[in-house]
Amino acid sequence: MSTTRILLATLAVVAAGDLGAVEYSQFQADKSRLTFVSKQMGVPIDGSFRKFGGSLSFDPARPTAASARLDLDLASIDAGSRDANEEVVGKPWFNLKMFPTATFVSSAVRPLGGDKFELAGKLTIKGRTQDITAPFTFHQEGSNGIFDGGFVLKRLDFALGDGVWADVATVANEVQIKFHIVAAAAATRK
Amino acid sequence: METRYTRTAIALHWLMALLLTGLFCVGLYMSDLPLSPQKLKIYSWHKWAGITAFLLVLLRLAWRVGHPPPLLPAGMPAWQQAAAHGLHHLLYLLMIAIPLSGWLMSSAKGFQTVYFGVLPLPDLLPKDKELGELLEVVHSGLNFTLAGLVVAHVAAALKHHLFDRDDVLSRMLPFHASKH
Numbered sequence: 263m264s265t266t267r268i269l270l271a272t273l274a275v276v277a278a279g280d281l282g283a284v285e286y287s288q289f290q291a292d293k294s295r296l297t298f299v300s301k302q303m304g305v306p307i308d309g310s311f312r313k314f315g316g317s318l319s320f321d322p323a324r325p326t327a328a329s330a331r332l333d334l335d336l337a338s339i340d341a342g343s344r345d346a347n348e349e350v351v352g353k354p355w356f357n358l359k360m361f362p363t364a365t366f367v368s369s370a371v372r373p374l375g376g377d378k379f380e381l382a383g384k385l386t387i388k389g390r391t392q393d394i395t396a397p398f399t400f401h402q403e404g405s406n407g408i409f410d411g412g413f414v415l416k417r418l419d420f421a422l423g424d425g426v427w428a429d430v431a432t433v434a435n436e437v438q439i440k441f442h443i444v445a446a447a448a449a450t451r452k
Numbered sequence: 453m454e455t456r457y458t459r460t461a462i463a464l465h466w467l468m469a470l471l472l473t474g475l476f477c478v479g480l481y482m483s484d485l486p487l488s489p490q491k492l493k494i495y496s497w498h499k500w501a502g503i504t505a506f507l508l509v510l511l512r513l514a515w516r517v518g519h520p521p522p523l524l525p526a527g528m529p530a531w532q533q534a535a536a537h538g539l540h541h542l543l544y545l546l547m548i549a550i551p552l553s554g555w556l557m558s559s560a561k562g563f564q565t566v567y568f569g570v571l572p573l574p575d576l577l578p579k580d581k582e583l584g585e586l587l588e589v590v591h592s593g594l595n596f597t598l599a600g601l602v603v604a605h606v607a608a609a610l611k612h613h614l615f616d617r618d619d620v621l622s623r624m625l626p627f628h629a630s631k632h
């Protein structure tokens with residue numbers, strides 16, 4: 263009787279240790295990066311956002327249970343030049359006064375095999391919400407989990423670049439977004 | 453010894469004089485425009501035309517190696533001959549340095565040059581904002597130097613034609629009238 267109890271208890275601890283040990287949920291803002299490449303007159307221009315916060319939980323053993331949320335401070339944009347930075351805060355682009363942040367809320371994560379996954383969710387910019395999906399890869403580095411992925415955003419879906427800027431021959435509709443998110447493993451849940 | 457410039461040299465001289473004048477005016481005009489799709493288009497055209505000028509001057513110098521310019525009139529004082537040669541060399545130097553400085557500036561600013569939207573030219577420098585702004589000043593300074601020298605160059609050509617009444621101007625003109 264008592265040996266059975268000890269055995270069961272040991273099994274429970276081992277099982278809990280196996281399942282719950284690695285959940286990545288401590289978002290590391292200083293190590294994470296959000297960059298994008300826009301195209302002007304066929305010329306790729308690098309840009310980035312310096313300030314964004316978020317929360318996530320991802321357990322590689324149970325990816326479908328993962329969730330993520332990202333809040334993006336649009337004022338922290340670097341669109342590639344001073345001119346561009348002054349321009350994109352205005353009404354035709356982000357209209358920062360009305361819409362200072364963009365948010366992403368995940369709805370599902372799907373394993374694609376190996377270290378590949380697919381993230382689906384809703385992206386809201388400038389008061390407009392669109393479904394997006396983004397493939398990403400996951401790997402561990404020490405106690406950190408690293409998520410690298412990206413997707414192509416169609417700027418006109420979010421009314422980014424109204425009026426004269428709607429001409430996609432000058433600034434392409436497609437903007438390649440790339441994320442590099444680093445999260446530390448949370449203190450082990452047992 | 454030839455007494456005239458070759459047709460090729462004449463054609464390149466005047467083609468480039470037009471192109472450079474256009475580039476200069478467009479350059480001044482465009483850099484003061486507020487950002488707009490129109491401005492981005494003009495910038496691209498300026499860069500494409502500027503690279504074209506760069507290619508043309510290389511072609512022109514290659515041609516010049518095989519076809520030396522006619523001698524200056526024998527009666528010209530030695531210092532004037534030296535000044536003329538010096539000035540011509542400076543003009544060539546600037547015709548190379550200006551587009552190069554533009555290309556370097558665009559590279560440093562992170563705006564690659566894609567020739568006519570088709571052929572991506574390598575960036576000569578990694579992105580560096582401060583350096584980009586410095587090169588903008590260099591590009592502008594070289595341009596105003598060229599403008600000043602061209603004024604002197606034109607003045608000298610007119611002096612030869614109107615006062616010295618020699619063939620220095622007419623031997624560079626495409627439709628050569630008989631000497632007067």
Ligand code: HEM
Binds near residue numbers: 472479499502550558
């Ligand atoms: C012989 C050829 C060229 C000429 C005569 C020329 C002339 C000029 C002039 C006069 C300006 C205005 C400067 C000022 O505002 O003071 C300018 C600006 C500019 N040029 Fe050029 N340029 C040439 C070639 C190029 C090339 C090859 C490139 C790039 C590949 C280039 C890129 C630019 C840019 C980006 C500006 C604007 C700088 C700003 O933002 O204010 N240029 N150019």
Ligand code: HEM
Binds near residue numbers: 472521541621624
């Ligand atoms: C952007 C404007 C111009 C540039 C960069 C330029 C440049 C040059 C250069 C480099 C040469 C020397 C050719 C050689 O020996 O290989 C030359 C010759 C000459 N240019 Fe210009 N030029 C310009 C505009 C003009 C204009 C507007 C005139 C008209 C008045 C002119 C008149 C001449 C003449 C007469 C010669 C021949 C000089 C000689 O016989 O040795 N140029 N130019």
